[in-house]
Amino acid sequence: MIEATLCFPLRTISRGDDPTADGDDGREVLLIEKRRGLGEGWYNGPGGKCEPGETPQECAVRETREEVGLDVRDLEKAGELRFLLDGEVHTFCHVFRTRSFTGEPTPSEEARPEWVPIGDVPYDQMWEDDRLWLPGVLEGKTVRGEFRFEGGEPLDEAAFVDHDLEWDVSF
Numbered sequence: 001m002i003e004a005t006l007c008f009p010l011r012t013i014s015r016g017d018d019p020t021a022d023g024d025d026g027r028e029v030l031l032i033e034k035r036r037g038l039g040e041g042w043y044n045g046p047g048g049k050c051e052p053g054e055t056p057q058e059c060a061v062r063e064t065r066e067e068v069g070l071d072v073r074d075l076e077k078a079g080e081l082r083f084l085l086d087g088e089v090h091t092f093c094h095v096f097r098t099r100s101f102t103g104e105p106t107p108s109e110e111a112r113p114e115w116v117p118i119g120d121v122p123y124d125q126m127w128e129d130d131r132l133w134l135p136g137v138l139e140g141k142t143v144r145g146e147f148r149f150e151g152g153e154p155l156d157e158a159a160f161v162d163h164d165l166e167w168d169v170s171f
């Protein structure tokens with residue numbers, strides 16, 4: 001089983017009295033377009049696999065720095081997601097969000113970062129499960145989820161079959 005993390009940096013930008021502004025109140029999330037490996041070509045949060053001896057928080061901080069050059073702090077745990085492939089746990093993913101960070105998002109070999117208004121998150125270019133849990137996470141909720149995939153490796157070519165979700169959990 002792979003233990004992995006996702007980190008969603010959040011900010012609120014001032015849009016003044018822009019009449020074209022939508023209902024996001026200027027709220028944005030930093031997504032990455034993944035350039036290689038699992039989920040290549042799709043959008044997701046910065047994140048990746050935990051190294052031996054590393055806590056999930058430490059992993060999320062390290063991966064966010066490595067992938068987009070942002071130093072995140074004060075991570076808030078927002079979710080725990082279990083991805084099953086053909087009945088076995090493939091990946092256990094810890095999800096974090098934060099409004100505290102320093103640095104400027106910078107592209108790396110692994111990822112191209114992009115600030116996205118939370119109403120414009122490109123769910124049709126993301127893992128199929130993201131549309132089920134990410135909107136709630138971006139609204140400040142907590143979630144525990146299980147998502148079942150079938151069809152063998154690699155996970156990003158398997159079929160998403162079904163899921164269970166529990167909201168407002170404590171970690």
Ligand SMILES: CNc1ncnc2c1ncn2[C@@H]1O[C@H](COP(=O)(O)OP(=O)(O)OP(=O)(O)O)[C@@H](O)[C@H]1O
Binds near residue numbers: 006049130
């Ligand atoms: C099944 N549905 C899913 N929905 C949303 N997100 C998913 C996911 N399944 C995996 N993820 C995330 O995708 C990243 C891959 O991690 P990552 O370690 O970068 O993979 P990759 O194979 O590129 O690793 P290396 O760069 O070789 O270490 C990692 O954040 C992990 O939490």
